[in-house]
Amino acid sequence: MVEYWPNKQGIQLNNEVARLFLTTKQKFRHNLVNTTNTQLYTDILDNSSRHKLFSTILVQLELLILDIIELDLSTNHIKLLNYKILCDLNQKSLNSFIKMLRFKNNPIKFIDQPEYFFSRRLLSEHRLILEHLLIYLTFGSSYVTCQSFIFNNQKTPKKHVAILLENLIIHVSNSVIFMLFESLKSLSNILDFLIHHQLCNSIFTSTRSLALFRNSLIWQNITYFYIIQPRIIYNGRYQIWLINSNGIQTKYIHISRLNDLPKLSTLKLLSIFLIEIQDLLLPKIENFLLILSRILLYILIHILGNSAIFIIRIITSSLYGIKK
Template identity: 55%
Template sequence: MKQYWPNEQGTKLNNEVANLFLKTKKKFQYNLSNKTNSYLYIDILNNSSKSHLFNITLKEIEILILDIVEIDLKIKHIQLLNQKILYNLIQKILKHFISILNYNSHKVFKLDQYKISYNYLKIILLEHRLLLENLLIYLIFGSSIINQQTFVFNNINTPKEHVSILLENLIITASNLVIFILIENFQSLSKTAYFLIKYKLCNKNYLSNRSLALFKNYLIWQNLIYLYINQPKAIYSARYKIWLISSNGLIARYIYISRLDDFPKLSRIQLVFLFFIEAQDILIPQIEKICLILGRVILYISINVIVNSAIFLIRTLIKKLYKTS
């Protein structure tokens, strides 16, 4: 029997939130390696460090919820300040993570310094409401406050699993942002490697400068392709990519969600790419049909030419043989 998330504030909602956090925390004991073809910045961490970072992230999310409840922040304020709330959450996770390492936090750049120039941040900033806002509403106010048009199911009948995957996605994405800031803080690959090795954070696959360089280059190209091709296509298709913690490792899935509000946020370049993608989807099947018809016509003509040539040749041979005889 499918279980649904509480639709209003109260003891039932508080208990569900506590159970969800406990259930999610237990998953951090799993193998947390990336099982997809996409790269994550947290791939550079070993399993122990990744689990440690996830625990910190979950703890900071819990503190954030308590703070919002304590100051009695209304839904309209959450919607208005969502990007700022996300920014503060990332900075607190980063500060918490670094403080445990006894690393000089003054050396770490702040998130806003990367806003303009990095494709990965452009991706996150375009999706910040999907990443955080809906989850905060579920955890603090219940499912009845969620816009009816946002998801494919009735908001009153929101499955518990749906809220769980939104929380896991936030944990993984927020942790990924933290490592993104740390990596970009270092001005050379050797300093990055030194930091990761010194504090015993590094995945053994990225111990050398060459492997780190390849890793960063893959991420640069991946973010570029996602920003200008995959993200516009996902918005057009009303889909959102989420990250989950499975028993075998980190996996990615798409969920259907209304993204009409994201269309005006697309840049001209993204819209141009989207136009070409959709034009391609329309034209390629038509071109394939034309090529198939042309292929059949050419094959038919070729067969007729070969058959007629063969008949002509046979007749010519027969005539020559007849004359000879």
């Protein structure tokens, strides 16, 4: 039986939010290893450090919701300030995590610079990462735009809200480690920091392994921004991250992304055009190659068959001549 999220403010919504946060926190006790083929910045951390970071982010999100209620912000305010709210959540989560580690250094500020593809992705997807979730948690499902998801907003499954919460936590944790990387700058500083504070995954204990990991993430961000993201937008889907007993996994959910299409750059539109060409020509090319392979196979069998018959006749004639 599907259970639905409350559609308006009240005691029922407050209880569901409290229950959701408790359930999510309990999930942090699971194995938090990344089981996907997509790398995360948090892969550099061991399981215990991921647990601490996720818990820190969840606490900061609770405080954020209380601030929204106290300031009496409307859904329009949330939509207008959403990116700033997300940046603030990233910054406060980072500060809290650093404070927990007792790291004494210059304050690390949120990186919002267009030369970083990671920052560009955050800017382009901030509404999907945070906006819908904040509205669910503070106002109820009826305040979410009807056309956003494939189901009626009055009947939003509780599982859907839980997935959005887990997705936010993983995105923010990724941002926190990204900011740490960029603030520490050199590989030696990053490695010293990770080892000194006992955060490091045993796989990344050398400068070489760390360099490979960092370069792989940079290339992954570029590939996602120019190739994968346009395809996902064109297909009306969104990639989310979630936590289960096996670890961190990813899946796609259907969501209206019509507003994102006009915002795509020329290069991204070219990527979509190539997808269209691929969808149009690939089946025809496959069909042509299939027919061609059958023809070639028929010709080959025919030639081999005739050759075999010809050779047998020659051998037979030779044997007949020898007998004479």
